[in-house]
Amino acid sequence: MGAESQEEASDPARQQPDEERITRRAAIGRIGKIGVGVVAAAAIAGGGYYAYTTTQAPQAPTGGSIKMFSYSPLYAPDGYASYLKSTFNIDLTSQLGSAATLGDQIVSGGGSGWDTAIFWGAFGKPIINASPAVLQPYDLSAVPKWTSANLDPLFSNPQSVIGDVMGPQLQRDMWWPGKIGQSFAAMPPMYGVDSVAQNAQHIDHLLNSWGDLMDRQWKGRIAIQDIPTVALNNFALYLVKSNQMTAPSQIDNLQKPEIDTVTNYLTPNIAAGQVKAFWADYGTSVNLITSGEVWAADIWNAAVFSARAAGTPTYYVVTREGVDLWVGGEGVSAKVPSSKLPLVNEYLNSRLGGTWAYQAGLEAYQTPAWPSDEVKAAFPVEFYNWNFLGQATYQPIDSIVPGQPAYIANALFQPTQYKWSSASGTPSSNGNLKDRGSIKNIESNIGTLETWEDNASYYISSWTTMKQA
Amino acid sequence: MQNVSDEAFLKSRLAVRNNKGSEATGPGLEPEETGKSGKRTPGKLGEYAHILMLVPVLAWVFLFLFVPLVIVLINSFYTYTGIGVTPEITLSNYATVLFTRQYLNLIAYTLRTSALIVLVTLIIGFPAAYYLALKVRDENKRFLLILVLIIPFWIDFTTKLMSWFPILGTNGAVNYYLQAIGVIQQPLTSIFLSEQSAIFVMIQTYVLFMIAPILLSLATIDVNLTKAAETLGASAFQTFRHVILPLARPGIIIGSAFVFVSTMGDFVTPRVIGGRMQTAGLVIAQQAGILNWPLASALSVILIAITLVIVIVMFRIVKIARMVFE
Numbered sequence: 001m002g003a004e005s006q007e008e009a010s011d012p013a014r015q016q017p018d019e020e021r022i023t024r025r026a027a028i029g030r031i032g033k034i035g036v037g038v039v040a041a042a043a044i045a046g047g048g049y050y051a052y053t054t055t056q057a058p059q060a061p062t063g064g065s066i067k068m069f070s071y072s073p074l075y076a077p078d079g080y081a082s083y084l085k086s087t088f089n090i091d092l093t094s095q096l097g098s099a100a101t102l103g104d105q106i107v108s109g110g111g112s113g114w115d116t117a118i119f120w121g122a123f124g125k126p127i128i129n130a131s132p133a134v135l136q137p138y139d140l141s142a143v144p145k146w147t148s149a150n151l152d153p154l155f156s157n158p159q160s161v162i163g164d165v166m167g168p169q170l171q172r173d174m175w176w177p178g179k180i181g182q183s184f185a186a187m188p189p190m191y192g193v194d195s196v197a198q199n200a201q202h203i204d205h206l207l208n209s210w211g212d213l214m215d216r217q218w219k220g221r222i223a224i225q226d227i228p229t230v231a232l233n234n235f236a237l238y239l240v241k242s243n244q245m246t247a248p249s250q251i252d253n254l255q256k257p258e259i260d261t262v263t264n265y266l267t268p269n270i271a272a273g274q275v276k277a278f279w280a281d282y283g284t285s286v287n288l289i290t291s292g293e294v295w296a297a298d299i300w301n302a303a304v305f306s307a308r309a310a311g312t313p314t315y316y317v318v319t320r321e322g323v324d325l326w327v328g329g330e331g332v333s334a335k336v337p338s339s340k341l342p343l344v345n346e347y348l349n350s351r352l353g354g355t356w357a358y359q360a361g362l363e364a365y366q367t368p369a370w371p372s373d374e375v376k377a378a379f380p381v382e383f384y385n386w387n388f389l390g391q392a393t394y395q396p397i398d399s400i401v402p403g404q405p406a407y408i409a410n411a412l413f414q415p416t417q418y419k420w421s422s423a424s425g426t427p428s429s430n431g432n433l434k435d436r437g438s439i440k441n442i443e444s445n446i447g448t449l450e451t452w453e454d455n456a457s458y459y460i461s462s463w464t465t466m467k468q469a
Numbered sequence: 470m471q472n473v474s475d476e477a478f479l480k481s482r483l484a485v486r487n488n489k490g491s492e493a494t495g496p497g498l499e500p501e502e503t504g505k506s507g508k509r510t511p512g513k514l515g516e517y518a519h520i521l522m523l524v525p526v527l528a529w530v531f532l533f534l535f536v537p538l539v540i541v542l543i544n545s546f547y548t549y550t551g552i553g554v555t556p557e558i559t560l561s562n563y564a565t566v567l568f569t570r571q572y573l574n575l576i577a578y579t580l581r582t583s584a585l586i587v588l589v590t591l592i593i594g595f596p597a598a599y600y601l602a603l604k605v606r607d608e609n610k611r612f613l614l615i616l617v618l619i620i621p622f623w624i625d626f627t628t629k630l631m632s633w634f635p636i637l638g639t640n641g642a643v644n645y646y647l648q649a650i651g652v653i654q655q656p657l658t659s660i661f662l663s664e665q666s667a668i669f670v671m672i673q674t675y676v677l678f679m680i681a682p683i684l685l686s687l688a689t690i691d692v693n694l695t696k697a698a699e700t701l702g703a704s705a706f707q708t709f710r711h712v713i714l715p716l717a718r719p720g721i722i723i724g725s726a727f728v729f730v731s732t733m734g735d736f737v738t739p740r741v742i743g744g745r746m747q748t749a750g751l752v753i754a755q756q757a758g759i760l761n762w763p764l765a766s767a768l769s770v771i772l773i774a775i776t777l778v779i780v781i782v783m784f785r786i787v788k789i790a791r792m793v794f795e
Contacts, residue, residue: 101758107553108762126552126760220658226740226751229759270745277662277744283631284741291634293662454551456759460752465571467747468578 061343063089068330069106070118071099072282074302074363075189075328083355090347100227100280103127107134111333115344118189120326121173122229125452127331128185129177135331137176137183142345145352146187150372154443155188162325165250166449173451174329186329189351192365193323193442194234194450197304200313200411202295207317210238213296214269223288223297226278228463229456232262234298234324237447239265241321252449256458263462271469278467282306289314302363304435305414313411316364316435322447323436354378361387362416366439380420385427387415390438392431394421400432538773545766553760562767572752572768579749580775582668583732587679587725589672594679594724599713601680602687603695618677630741633670637661667743674738675731679724686720687713718787726780733776 066084068076076094084090095114097105103123111134119127128135140146148156155174159167176183198207202221213222225231233252239245239262248258269275276294279285286303288294290310307314330351332344350356352369358378360367369375370388385391393400393413400418401409413432436442453459548557566572597618605611621629635641637660644656660666690713698708736750749772756765 098758101754103760104757104762107760129552131553226755228755275745278740280740283627287631287634288662291638292640293634293638452552456551457549457756457761457764460755460759460761461569461571463755464575464747464752467745468571468574 061088061346063091064340064343065091065093066116066344066347067114068092068094068116068118069097069114070094071097071102071120072118072302074360074365075118077359077362080356080359084347084350087355088343088346088350090343092347098281110134111335114333115336115340116330116332116348118328118330119186120328121170121449121451122227122326123452124173124186124329128173133334135185136334136336137179137185138187138332138341138345138348139183140181142341143184143187143349143352145349145369145372145374150352150369150374152366152368152371152439152443154191155368161443162446162449166252166325166446169250169252169449169451170325170327173327184331186331187348187351188327188368189330189348189356190360190365190367191325191327192301193325193436193446194298194300195319195323195436196296196317197289197299197307198296198315198317199289199292199294199307200315200408202292204407206315207296208320210234210298210319210321211242213298214266214274216272216274218295219272219274220276221293221295222275223277223279223285223294223299224275225285225298226280228459229453230324230450231298232259232459232463233448233450234319235266236262237319237321237324251447252451253453254455254459256455259455259458259462263466267466267469270466286310301365301435305363305416308412308414309416311412313408315411318436318445319447323442323445324448324450325443325446326450364415364434370439380422381424382422383415383420386420386432386434388439390434390441392427392429392433393418394425394428394431396428396430397432398430406430541766541769544762545770547763547766549761549763554762559763562763563771565764566767566771575747575749575752576768576772576775578747579733579772582664582748583729586668586671586675586732587728589668590676590679590728591721591725593672594676595683595717595721597676598680598683598687598717598720602684603690603692603713618680621673622677626737627741629674630670630738633661633666633742637666637669662742662744664743664746667739667746670742671732671735671738674735675728678727678731682723682727683717683720686717690716722783722787726783729779730776733772 070076073094073096076092081092084092102119103126106117106119106123106127107130110132117127117135154161154170158170161167162170171180174184174186174188175181176185196207196210196213203218212218213224233254236245236248236251236254236258240247240251244265245258245261248254254262277284277288279288279297279299282300282303285297285299286306288297289299289303289307290312292312301316304314304316330348332341332348336344352367352372354374354377357367357370357375361370361379361383364387366388367375376384379387382394386393395418397406397409397413398404401412404412410432418432544554545562546558546560547554548559548561566576601611601614605614624632637643639656639658639661641661643660644653647653648656694712694716695708698712703711734750736748736754739746739748739751749768753765753768753772756762756768
């Protein structure tokens, strides 16, 4: 789907007639299915619905509550929740599930108990294709801020950034089946790229490979995530780039022999005690780093800042084989009534606005609309340039984190604690740089996409055997 | 003074044992009315009272235990499509579990670990229960000691698990004191985030499940029996071996069953504390996580069946029903 066709699809004027016809047809169809004897009753009962959709413009929502289900507390920080309340009178409540069993929790619930659910591509396919449906599609016109002018090219033209294999896959993880560019299954409120975190107190140079996690000098000081459908692909990246494995046709969807190759590489390492722990939730991953039990791990970017906040100097490094792209998507429950959709749409649209982007930025993540003017305006200039463009802070690191060598001080830098300047200024030559640089740099190094694998069960059974080594 | 206290203690024990009317009742617990014959004359409602009393628990068990178990059983025969489940009946899930070495190893390992934890909690829990039931006579003291055992259960389970980091961790209290007293020169890095640490934590977590039933069994022992044994010349060990232990057996069996079942299903402790420990519960969670409910269900059904057989055998061996209800 090119940018132009997406623009067309996003044009409310072009969308409205189709939408109206469908709604009318659906309403008439409903009435037609009802027996003649109850036509009068149906007309009365259905009249309000019909009149609302055809003769009245949708009313602006007057507020209400949104129940959101997600796998991370980062999707509902206080700053964003209070913004929703003060601006839209929306009470956002969030319910947390386990990242490792997210698909199970969302699908088995049948869409009950929440209005929206946030998941990422690793669980996208079964959630989007669940039967009976747990999600309902929502039209592009529901989120008017989703325009190619606002978006990172990763979303307006994925193939141009991540190629012809991962690009279409990313689209399938966002859009409703058969309606790419028209109806969302799960619009991304946030995305990021994962790599390796390291404790700077114990490792005196920057690691630069997924393979470094299996370096014997860190034996017993490594953690890897206990989500085999994600972890194995990262090590496949390393094996391919180091010529220990033939390049798979799709590195984010390994076939059984390829999975065997990766687990065969990992098994002797596991048996030798290279890996101290396997983590499956955010809190544990942070604890492993801050407690000093683990010196390097394939944890999430935000966990690095949590570790720094706890006083542990931590870096998030560039893995030369490529980093691991994940895209969070927010789906709307199939059980949300049409009367509530305007409120839900307003909420979803806010996910592309400045306030939410700022909150996500504090955790080093970004929203698809980070290049938009609204997002730019929501950030202090210095923060925007640091977070998205890879520019250094105006202040040198020794004045931000005094009394520490630069290597440690930079690993303790916290964007939430630094006083960002709203004025244009000159980046310091000794200023802090965001780990891994600008978004453009990071996205040019994407090696794999977290998406659903056809052999997910085999990933787990191989992983189980590996851990028994 | 001591004798008077002993006498009162014995009376209270006998009252509990024999359920004597005047001592067992209190405000709001008046003895039931009796008819002319001296027998109870319950009303019509009273005839069905015992059935009505069971209705809430039966309904609860039916809805939230039996029905989910049936769903798990049905799912175990369904087919995994790669993104979900289709109701095509197959035995392949059971074949995968029963004829694949990794799953058999997993089941054996989980059983072995649970059995070990049962054994250790019994060794630790029995003396504690014995002390609380038969040696502590001050009710306040007993209450306080039981409170100490219960307080950890007031804390969120995950928080409790995380609190082991500063205790057992490399930079934790245990390593600190071992270094301070010169037992070790360098911190032990292998004691935490390992199979051993997970077992240790599970023992701490579940020991109360062992203590409580044993305590209840021991509390109903007629102290006259132990006095009689002593009078007849039995040594302390003989009294324990031939009087106390047989009477405590229902508590031991029930406690063992509680601990065994709980540890079989605990996948959080191995996940957070267990390092690379891999239990059946963890794999069930992982397979369910990718919506392979049929395989997760088959593994669950097999584990439930094994657990059920073990518990039934345990109960049969000691004829638990007779010992509890007679």
